Amino acid sequence: MGRILLNRGGRMLVLLAVAALLPAVAWANGVSDSFSRTSLALILMITLADACGFLFERLGLPELVGEICAGILLGNLALLGIDFNFPALLRSSEFMIYAAELALVLLLFLVGLESDMRDLLKVGRNATAVACAGVLLPVAMGLGTAIVLDVNGGLQGWFLGATLAATSVGITAKLLIAQGKLKSASGEVILGAAVIDDVLGILLLAVLASVAASGEFAWGSLLIIVAKALAFFAIAVIIGQRLMPEMIHMVAITKHASIWTGFAFCLALAFAQLAAFAGLAPLIGAFVAGLLLDDVYFRVGATLQKHTLEELIRPITDIFISIFFVFIGAQVQLQVLADPSILIAIAAFTAVAVASKSIAGYLVKGPGFDRLGIGLGMVPRGEVGLVFASFAFAHGIFTPAVYSALVMVVLLTTVIGPALLKPRLSRF
Template sequence: MTRGKRTLLLLVAAALLPSLAWASGASEVFTRTSLALILMITLADACGFLFERLGLPELVGEISAGILLGNLALLGIDFNFTALLRDSEFMTYSSELALVLLLFLVGVDSDMKELLKVGRNAATVAFAGVALPVLLGLGTATALGISGGIQGWFVGAMLAATSVGITAKLLEAQGKLKSPSGEVILGAAVIDDVLGILLLAVLASVAASGEFQWSALVIIVAKALLFFGGALFIGQRLMPQMVHMVALTKHASIWTGFAFCLALGFAELAALAGLAPLIGAFVAGLLLDDVYFRVGATLQKHTLEELIRPISDILISIFFVGVGAQVQLEVLADSAILLTIVALTLVAIGSKTIAGYMVKGRGFDRLGIGFGMVPRGEVGLVFAAFAFSHGIFMPKTYTALIMVVLLTTIIGPALLKPRLSRF
C-alpha cells in the first residue's frame, strides 16, 4: 500500500472513530484525549505527506495541520481544539517530552568531533549568524513595539537559530554535502545550535527570576558553561563504560530505553542546576552522537537516533501540531501584525545572508552560504514555544513569530536551490 493510500485510509478512520468512541461509552477524559491524538497524528501525517509532495519540508505540513485544528471556528466548526490541548495534562506533558526529545536529537545530530575541527570560516559565519540576528531582531522588535525587555531578546534569539536538518537534506539530495560551501554551512549551523541553546539557557533563567541584573547574568552564563563543560567532561569518560554494560544484552530495544532515559535524566539534572531541562537533553545528545554498538556478536549499523525515532516521530508530530494550534489566524487581519511578520522575515533572511559574506578565501559561494543559513525550522520553534508557554510572548506576537519560522523554512531552500550549481 502506498503512503498516499495509507494516509487516505487513516483520514477516513479519523472521521469515523469519534462516533464509535462515543457509542462505546468510554470515559470522557480517555475519549477526548484519544480523539485528540487520532486527529493530530493523522492530520499531521496527511499534511506532512502533501507538503513533501509539493517539495516543502514535512514540519511545515505538520504545523499547518495544527493551524487548521486550532482555527476550526473560522470554518464554522464549534470545537475549541486549543482549549483541549491546554486542559489535558497528558497533552501538556507530551509537548514537554517532545521538546526534550527534539533537543536530544539535535544534540545527537551535532558531531562534537567535527565541531572541534570546524574551520575558521564556519566559526566566523556562525558567530556572525548569531550576533546579527539577535541585535537586529532586538532592534526591530523594539521599533515594532514588542517591548518588555525579555520579549525582544527572545525574538532576537529565535531569529538566531538555524535548522541543520532542512539544509542538510537539500545539500545531500543535490550531492553538495561535501562541497566547500556545503561544509561551511553545516559547520556553522551546528555551532549556531550550540550557541542558541546556551542563549536559551541564559534567557530561560532570566525569565524565571523575573528581573535582569548583570551580576545575575554572569552567574547564569557561568552556570550554563559549567554544566555544558562538566557534563561533557564526565560523560565522555563514563559513557564508554555505560555503553559497554548496556551492550551485554542481545536485544536492540534496550538501546531505545537507554537513550530515552538518558535524555530525561540529563534534563532533570539541568533542572536541578537551575537551567531549562532542554539544555540537559541537548547535552545528552551530544554525548551520544555517532555511537555504534554491539547487540550480541553483531555490530549494529544503526545510530541511537534511528532506534528512538519511532517514539520521537509521534511525540514531535504532536508538538508541531500543538505549536500550530496556538496560532490565531484572525490576528493576521491586523496590519500591525502583518508588518511585524514582514519586518522580522526580512531581518531573518538579511542577517543570515550577510553572515555568509564573512567567509574568507576563494572557491566559496558566499550568497549561497547565507541562504543555506536562513531556515529556522525546529530550533526556532523551540524558542517560540518555550517563550509562549512561559507567558513571555502574547498570542499575537507568538502567531507572528510562528509565521516567520514557516516563511524562512520555505524561503530558505527556495533561495538556496538555484545557487547549488556554484557550490
Template sequence: MNLETFTLFNFWSSPLLATTAEAESSSLILAGVLLSLAVIYLASKAGGELCARINLPPVLGELVFGVMVGVSVLHLLMFAEAGEDGSHSLIMNLLQATSPMGSTTFSHVFEAQSEVLSVLAEIGVVVLLFEIGLESDLKELLKVGIQSTVVAVIGVITPFVLGTTGLMLLFGTPAIPAIFAGAALTATSIGITAKVLAEMQRLNTREGQIIVGAAVIDDVLGIIVLAVVAGLARDGQVVVSDVVYLVISAAAFFIGAIWIGRLLNPLFVQLVNHMRTRGQVLLSALFFALILSYISATIHLEAILGAFAAGLVLAETEKREELQRQVAPVADVLMPVFFVIVGARTDISVLNPFVPENREGLIMASFLIVVAIVGKVLTGLGVFGQPGINRLAIGVGMVPRGEVGLVFAAIGAATGALSDALNAAIIVMVILTTFLAPPLLRWAFSLSEESATTDPASLSGNISEPVLVESERLQSELVKPEIQ
C-alpha cells in the same frame, strides 16, 4: 435516619464516590489523549506526504496540518495553557456527548489532557535532539565550534539591536517592551531546523554542522537573554548574579557532560554487551539521555541541551549505528506530536487585516519579520576560512523561531511588558519565520547545487575524463604490436 447513621453513611460513601469520580475522570482523560494522538498522527502523515510529493520538507506539512486541526481552523486540538476552557474543543464536546460530565470534571479532563499532550510534545523534541546528536560528529562539531559561536553571537546581537532600536525610533515603543520584542527576535528553533536538515540529508555537511552548533549555542544565549529581559520587565533591573550563574552553569554542564560521557563510553558498551534482555541498547541510551536532560532542566537550561549532549557522546561508541536504527521508530512516534502541536497552538487569526485591532500589530509585524530574516541571514557572513561554503544556507537555517519565540511572547504577555499589538506582532513574526524557513532552506541549498553543476571547472572535469580514458586506450593499442 438519625444524625449518627447519616454521618456514618457520609463517612463511608464520600470516599467511594470520590474514588469512582476519579476513576471516571482518568478514563476520560485517557480517551481524550488517545483521540488527540489519532488526530495528530493523521495530520502528520497527511501533511508530510503532501509536502513530500511537491518537493517540500515534510515537517512543513506537519506544521500546516497542525494549524488546520488546531485553534485556528477545526478546533480539534485545543490547549488550556492558551487560556481555552475546552468548550470549543470538538474532542471535548465528543467526550461530553458520549459521557456527560459536570463543569468541574469537564475542566479537569480538558486541563489534564492538554498537559499530557504538552509533555509528550516536549519528550518528542528531547528524542529529536538526542537523534540529532547521534547523527552528528563531535569531532566535526568541535572543528566548527568557533564558527558556530561566531554565527550564534551575530544571530543574537544583530536582530536584537535592529529590532529594539527600530521599534523605539519608528514606532515610539517604550524601552522595556522594545527590549522584550528585540529579545524575542534572538531565538532559533533548533528542532525545526535540525529536522529539515536531516530530511535533506544535509546534517553532516559543513553547513549542517555549523547550523546545529550555532543553534545549540543560540539556545543557551536565548535563555540568558530571556532571563535578563524578564527580570528587567518584572523588577525594572537586571540581577547580574543570575546572568553569571546561567553563563557558568551552561558552559560547565555542556563541557562536563561531554567530557564525563566520553570517559564512561567504554563502561556503557561493556554494560550493554553483558545484558541479555530485549532493548538493552535503546533503553540504556535513553536512560543516559533522560538523566542529562533532567540535569539540564534542573539548572534552568533547556532539557534538549542534555539530550543533544547525550547523543553526541553515544555517537562515538561502537553502538552508534545500532542505536540510530533503534531510536528511529521512537522518534517517528514522538516527533510528530511536537511539530503538529506547534502548528495547532498557532492562532492565525492575528493575521486577519480586516480586524481593526490587528492592523497596528500587522504593521509592527512586517518590520519584525524583515528584521528577523535579515538579522539571521547576516549570520552567514560570520563564517570565515571556509571556501565554497553556502553562507546563505547557514543564515537561513537560523531563521525559524518556532516554539522558542512563542515562549518569549507568552512570558512577555504574562509580565505585562507587551501591549496587545506588540504581542500580536511577535506571534505573527514567529508564525511566518517558522513556516518560511523550511522551503527557504531547501532553496538556499539548491543554489549551491546549481552553481556546482554549472561551474566551468566541474564541467571541464566531466569532459576531460572520457578524453583521458580514450587516449589511454589508443596508447595501449599502439604499444601492443611492439610488445608482440
C-alpha cells in the same frame, strides 16, 4: 499511474474525514474523560500530520511544513463550523504539553547521536561568530522596529527583540537529517551555532527576567548562569571520555535490542533533566547526551555498530516530533489577521527575523561554506521563540496584540526558514 494516485488520494481523503469526525462525534455525545479526549486528539493529530506531510512533500516542501499547517488547520476548526476548541484541549492536557517537550528532547538526542564532536570543534569559531551575530542583530533590529511601530513599552521592545533572537535548532535539524546534509560543513556550522544560540538565549532570558523582577540589571545572576553552563559542558565531556564506555559495556551484557531503546530514551531524559537543573535548556542536555555516544561502539545482538541505536530510537522520535509540530501550529489564531495594524507588525517583524539571521551567516570564514544557506538555517524560531513570547505574556510585558503578532512571526519563520533553505541544500 494517474488512476493509482487518484485512488490513493481518495482513500486518504476518506481516512482524513473519518479522523476529523471522530472528535466532533465524541464531543457531541458527551465524551469528557481524559483518556478518550487525548486518544481522539492523538488520532486526529497524527493522521492529519502524516497526510499533510505527504502532501507537502509532493509539492516539493519539507514534511514539517505540512505538519505545522495541519496544526494550524486543527487550531482553527471553529472557522469551518466545527465547534470544539482544539487548542484549549491541547493546553489543558498535561500529556500533550509533555509530549511536545519530549519530542524536542528526543530530536536533539538524535541530532547529537548523528553528529561528530570533532567536526563540531572544527567549525567552532564560525559557529560562535554566527551565533553571536544571530543574537545581537535580531535584538537590535527588533528593538528598532518596535520603536518605529510604536510598540516599545518599557521592557516590551527588549523582549520582542529577544524573541526574534532565539533559534530553533530542531526544525532545521530535521530538514538537514531528511536531506542527508547534517554532517556537511555548512550543516555543522548551523548546528553548532544553533546550540550556542540556545545557550546565549537562556542567558539573555535570565538577564531580562532579572530586570523585569527587580527593575535593575543584575550581573550576579548572569555570572552564576554562565558558570553553570560551563560546568555542565565540562562535566559532560568528562563523562563522555571516562564513564560512557563503561556504561555501554555494562548494558551490552544483554543481547536484547529493546534494552538499547530504553537506554537511549533514559539517557536523553537524564541529561535533559540535568541541563534543566543547571538552569539550561533541556534540549541542550539531550544534544550533549547524543554527542557523548559519538565515538563509542556498542553491541546489539550480534552487531557492533553505532547506527543501530539510531534506528532503534527513530520510530519513537518520528511520532513525538509529528505531535510537536502539530502542537505548534494549533496555537495560531487566524482571527488576528483581520486587524491591519497586526498584519503590518507581523510583516515587519518577519522581515527582520529573516534578514537578521541571513546576514549573520555571512560572518562565516573559509572556503566550502554556503553562507546564505547557513543564515537561512538559523531563521526558524519555533519553540524557543515561543518560550520568550510566553514568558513575556505571562508576566504582563507583552500586550495581547503584541503576543499574538509575535506568535504568528515565530510560526511564519518556522515555515519560511525551511522553505527558503531547501533549495540551498544542494550547495552544502
